Amino acid sequence: MDHQQEEVRLRVFRFIFTHAILLCFMGSHLSSANSNLGNHSDFLALLAFKDGITEDPLHIMKSWNHTLHFCKWTGVTCKPSNQRVTLLNLDSQRLVGSLSPSIGNLTFLSAINLQNNSFHGEIPQEIGRLTRLQDISMAFKFIGGNIPSNLSHCMNLRTLNLSHNNISGYIPDQLSSLSKIHSFGLAINSLTGSIPPWIGNFSSLFTFSLLRNSFQGTIPDELGRLCCLGKFQVSGNELSGEIPSSLYNISSIYFFSVSENRLQGSFPIDVGLNLPNLQIFYVDLNNFTGSIPMSLSNATELEEIDFGGNGMTGLVPVNLGSLKRLTKLSFQNNSLGSGQSSDLDFLIFLNNCTNLQVLSLAINLLGGELRDSIGNLSSLLTELILGSNLIHGSIPAGIGNLASLTVLGMEENLFSGSIPATLGKLKKLQKFALGYNRLSGLIPSSLGNLTQLSNLYMMENNLEGNIPASLGNCQNLLELDFSSNKLNGTIPKEVIGIPSLSISFIVGRNSLTGSLPLEGGNLKNLGALVIAENNFSGEIPNTLGSCVSLERLYMAGNSFQGSLPLSFENLRALQEVDLSRNKLSGVIPEYLVNFSSLERLNLSFNDFEGEVPKQGIFANASAISVIGNKGLCGGIPELQLPRGFKEAIHKGGKASVTSIKTIIFVVILTIVVVISCSVGIFFWMRRPRKRDSVESSHNDWQLRLSYLELFSSTNGFSVDNLVGIGSFGSVYKAVLRESEEVVAVKVFNLQQRGASKSFAAECETLKNIRHRNLV
Numbered sequence: 001m002d003h004q005q006e007e008v009r010l011r012v013f014r015f016i017f018t019h020a021i022l023l024c025f026m027g028s029h030l031s032s033a034n035s036n037l038g039n040h041s042d043f044l045a046l047l048a049f050k051d052g053i054t055e056d057p058l059h060i061m062k063s064w065n066h067t068l069h070f071c072k073w074t075g076v077t078c079k080p081s082n083q084r085v086t087l088l089n090l091d092s093q094r095l096v097g098s099l100s101p102s103i104g105n106l107t108f109l110s111a112i113n114l115q116n117n118s119f120h121g122e123i124p125q126e127i128g129r130l131t132r133l134q135d136i137s138m139a140f141k142f143i144g145g146n147i148p149s150n151l152s153h154c155m156n157l158r159t160l161n162l163s164h165n166n167i168s169g170y171i172p173d174q175l176s177s178l179s180k181i182h183s184f185g186l187a188i189n190s191l192t193g194s195i196p197p198w199i200g201n202f203s204s205l206f207t208f209s210l211l212r213n214s215f216q217g218t219i220p221d222e223l224g225r226l227c228c229l230g231k232f233q234v235s236g237n238e239l240s241g242e243i244p245s246s247l248y249n250i251s252s253i254y255f256f257s258v259s260e261n262r263l264q265g266s267f268p269i270d271v272g273l274n275l276p277n278l279q280i281f282y283v284d285l286n287n288f289t290g291s292i293p294m295s296l297s298n299a300t301e302l303e304e305i306d307f308g309g310n311g312m313t314g315l316v317p318v319n320l321g322s323l324k325r326l327t328k329l330s331f332q333n334n335s336l337g338s339g340q341s342s343d344l345d346f347l348i349f350l351n352n353c354t355n356l357q358v359l360s361l362a363i364n365l366l367g368g369e370l371r372d373s374i375g376n377l378s379s380l381l382t383e384l385i386l387g388s389n390l391i392h393g394s395i396p397a398g399i400g401n402l403a404s405l406t407v408l409g410m411e412e413n414l415f416s417g418s419i420p421a422t423l424g425k426l427k428k429l430q431k432f433a434l435g436y437n438r439l440s441g442l443i444p445s446s447l448g449n450l451t452q453l454s455n456l457y458m459m460e461n462n463l464e465g466n467i468p469a470s471l472g473n474c475q476n477l478l479e480l481d482f483s484s485n486k487l488n489g490t491i492p493k494e495v496i497g498i499p500s501l502s503i504s505f506i507v508g509r510n511s512l513t514g515s516l517p518l519e520g521g522n523l524k525n526l527g528a529l530v531i532a533e534n535n536f537s538g539e540i541p542n543t544l545g546s547c548v549s550l551e552r553l554y555m556a557g558n559s560f561q562g563s564l565p566l567s568f569e570n571l572r573a574l575q576e577v578d579l580s581r582n583k584l585s586g587v588i589p590e591y592l593v594n595f596s597s598l599e600r601l602n603l604s605f606n607d608f609e610g611e612v613p614k615q616g617i618f619a620n621a622s623a624i625s626v627i628g629n630k631g632l633c634g635g636i637p638e639l640q641l642p643r644g645f646k647e648a649i650h651k652g653g654k655a656s657v658t659s660i661k662t663i664i665f666v667v668i669l670t671i672v673v674v675i676s677c678s679v680g681i682f683f684w685m686r687r688p689r690k691r692d693s694v695e696s697s698h699n700d701w702q703l704r705l706s707y708l709e710l711f712s713s714t715n716g717f718s719v720d721n722l723v724g725i726g727s728f729g730s731v732y733k734a735v736l737r738e739s740e741e742v743v744a745v746k747v748f749n750l751q752q753r754g755a756s757k758s759f760a761a762e763c764e765t766l767k768n769i770r771h772r773n774l775v
Contacts, residue, residue, distance in 0.1 A: 042084060045105040053095055087111045093116075142165060147186075158181060181205055183207040185209045186210055256282070306330040316331060321352045331364065436461075459482065467487060487510040497523075515538030537559040562584065603626050733745075
């Protein structure tokens with residue numbers, strides 16, 4: 001019996017063992033089959049991804065072919081044990097295209113990095129199938145649409161970076177399931193709504209960036225529970241209310257930026273104690289009030305502080321000078337200081353901040369004088385911005401020691417005295433502003449050493465003397481403004497000829513003299529030329545017609561004479577022109593009619609003559625001014641000028657029948673008189689005459705007059721000598737200097753259509769009428 005039982009057990013064991021081996025063998029084959037199926041699925045998913053690429057300038061996709069196993073394709077990493085794709089890294093490959101939904105079939109994918117490419121379209125919802133996914137980096141891709149709510153299934157996700165795209169809509173509430181998230185970046189998109197309070201449950205969150213979106217509402221109190229938070233960046237939104245006090249207690253924060261919102265309130269006095277790791281503290285462009293916390297000096301790691309654009313009051317703490325790592329300190333556009341001499345005491349202590357690069361204190365109430373010790377600030381200082389305060393006294397010569405300065409702003413203060421020549425040592429200076437002060441004396445010629453200078457502002461001071469010709473060495477100048485000073489002499493050709501000047505050249509309201517240098521024609525890219533209210537004379541140089549980018553031209557209040565240059569026809573970009581109060585003459589050029597960009601034109605109080613056009617800007621009475629030109633006529637009725645000859649003849653079809661009959665009668669009567677006179681003269685000339693009369697007549701016909709003599713005889717074709725104005729020209733009275741004879745000189749306006757034909761017709765008539773008084 002025992003023997004039979006033992007045999008049965010043996011048979012059962014053999015059966016189990018045999019089938020176990022069979023099952024293992026079958027399982028191995030099934031596993032291999034499944035793996036092969038998975039490999040093929042990944043292969044097809046990658047091919048579909050490739051099909052979505054429309055541009056591949058670096059030829060990355062060239063390796064994605066059938067001759068190589070897909071695990072060896074560029075940017076593809078597989079798990080060695082099963083040959084499944086685990087990483088897709090195509091960072092900065094300049095690819096263009098769209099994301100295929102088949103990416104959801106790469107089910108073993110743990111990280112995808114497509115940053116710095118140009119993918120368009122939306123992130124496919126199928127990405128939610130990738131449950132093993134830990135890292136999504138798709139910044140700088142220009143992707144649009146909404147954030148896929150299916151991302152909530154990627155519960156192992158630690159990094160979500162979708163910054164610098166065109167994503168819109170809200171942050172889906174489904175993402176609250178991403179409890180392992182470490183980095184949450186949605187900066188620079190078009191997201192709206194409020195910041196979800198459930199983000200406060202992300203206990204592992206270290207980086208939180210919503211920079212430059214359109215989030216509204218308040219910063220949730222729940223964010224104060226983010227015990228591991230290091231980077232908090234919500235700048236450039238529409239957030240309001242106060243910052244939750246609990247946020248100031250997260251000691252791990254090193255980057256704190258809430259700039260460009262509508263936040264308000266004051267800062268805790270112990271903020272520097274509770275945030276000991278703070279390196280970046282940006283709270284600018286909000287509505288914060290109160291004083292600057294002195295405890296900030298306890299955050300010894302601080303590198304950048306920006307309180308600009310708020311309503312901060314009180315004094316700048318002197319103990320900020322203990323922050324040895326400080327590189328940027330900005331308090332501009334607040335209400336700091338009280339105009340007292342102690343307001344600038346903190347500057348002495350900043351000498352210890354040897355890494356300081358930017359110091360901005362503009363637009364405050366800071367008083368006192370700058371001490372010469374300011375030259376002991378950091379040798380790395382590149383920007384010193386002190387404009388729009390109440391600082392008085394002279395400019396210390398020690399500023400010339402700050403050799404790394406690229407920006408020096410001291411405008412709109414109460415500085416007096418002369419400009420120190422030591423400023424010429426700042427050879428890296430690019431922007432220099434001293435306008436709106438009480439400075440006097442000469443402009444130092446040493447400023448010609450500032451060869452990197454691009455913007456130079458010295459307007460509204462009491463500066464005297466000449467503009468230094470040495471400024472011609474500043475061949476990078478884009479903008480120069482010396483207006484409203486007491487400068488005299490001529491404009492150096494070296495300065496007005498700097499070809500880099502492209503924004504503006506402004507020297508108005510001075511006592512400059514002489515003619516405008518021909519070198520002004522070098523300013524081909526200049527946008528504004530302002531030389532008004534000086535004592536310039538001579539003709540406007542024809543070379544200015546080369547300044548084809550000019551938009552604003554102000555030359556009023558000088559003594560320019562002559563006619564407008566024909567080359568001005570090239571200045572089609574002009575928007576505003578003021579040539580008033582000069583001695584300009586001639587007719588108003590017809591080419592001004594075609595200046596489609598011209599918005600304002602002031603030609604008043606000159607000696608222009610002839611008919612005013614009616615087209616273009618001349619059709620808008622509010623856009624032009626021509627008063628004070630006694631020789632002008634015509635134009636639109638609103639100008640109230642005398643009627644021009646053409647207007648009298650062609651009144652637009654609306655003249656009364658009586659007026660038409662009157663005009664016809666006058667014309668016929670004129671013709672009859674001319675014919676009668678012609679007949680009478682003809683018979684008078686045929687009568688017998690003495691020999692001396694014939695000789696005298698012959699001599700008259702040989703009379704030769706130069707243009708210079710005619711110009712002199714008519715007092716420069718003065719309006720006082722004007723006899724009359726016709727359709728095609730003007731007639732002037734002239735007294736010949738040698739013979740003192742009185743003659744009439746007709747000047748044809750060849751810009752008028754038909755003037756040449758009229759001239760030829762009159763010549764023909766005069767040729768046939770032989771008379772000593774008609775030449």
